[in-house]
Amino acid sequence: MNILIADDHELFLEGLKLVLKSHFEDAVITAVKNYPELFEALKNNHFDLIMTDLAMPGANSMDALSQMHTLLKDTPIIVVSAVFDKEIVQKTIEIGVAGYIPKSSSNDLMLSAIHLVMAGGIYIPKELLDEASISPEMLSEFQSLKEISTPQSSQDKGKKLTPRQIDVIRGIARGLPNKLIAYELGLTEGTVKVHITVILKTLGVSNRTAAVMEAVKKGYISKQEAGL
Helix, strand or coil: CEEEEECCCHHHHHHHHHHHHHHCCCCEEEEECCHHHHHHHHHHCCCCEEEECCCCCCCCHHHHHHHHHHHHCCCCEEEEECCCCHHHHHHHHHHCCCEEEECCCCHHHHHHHHHHHHCCCCECCHHHHCCCCCCHHHHHHHHHHHHHCCCCCHHHHCCCCCHHHHHHHHHHHCCCCHHHHHHHHCCCHHHHHHHHHHHHHHHCCCCHHHHHHHHHHCCCCCCCCCCC
């Protein structure tokens, strides 16, 4: 697993590297301190995950995220930032970022968020979902995220997948990336990531393959649809 981490604060950068290395022992971690170094690293390497600060020298953060997402296509990008602003979070999700982790988060929470993102979902802390108003076009997506960020009740445990989430599962079963699932269903990529997050939570699984198997087991899709 190749991971690129970027932050202009060396102490945080080294700390993040230690946390990742302790959990992903075989990971090859590349650390950079600004946007020019980040884009230079992208020219010569393939990365499975990118974790980056927002406010770094060398570029406008939103422009840089947009460029990264365009270049990397299906590589998940996680923002790790001290900025705790809902409008900024919304902009990053609209661009295609797969996770937004506050720097104040615990190591365990950060690692859980990484696993969720690597499974195809999206992570935003509940604290950000409870703050200022958001635009109407993102309301349903953020509401879904808010629902799955709260502890499950007995009713939640019996919750079923919606028809749209079943459509997403069918796309996953066909091996389609999020971007193509979004295209086929007429959704944004951010919405597909939210649906995947809800699917994983509802089915009680931690990755896309397990989600497909559980969907077959529960009768949401057929074995034939799952390629079994």
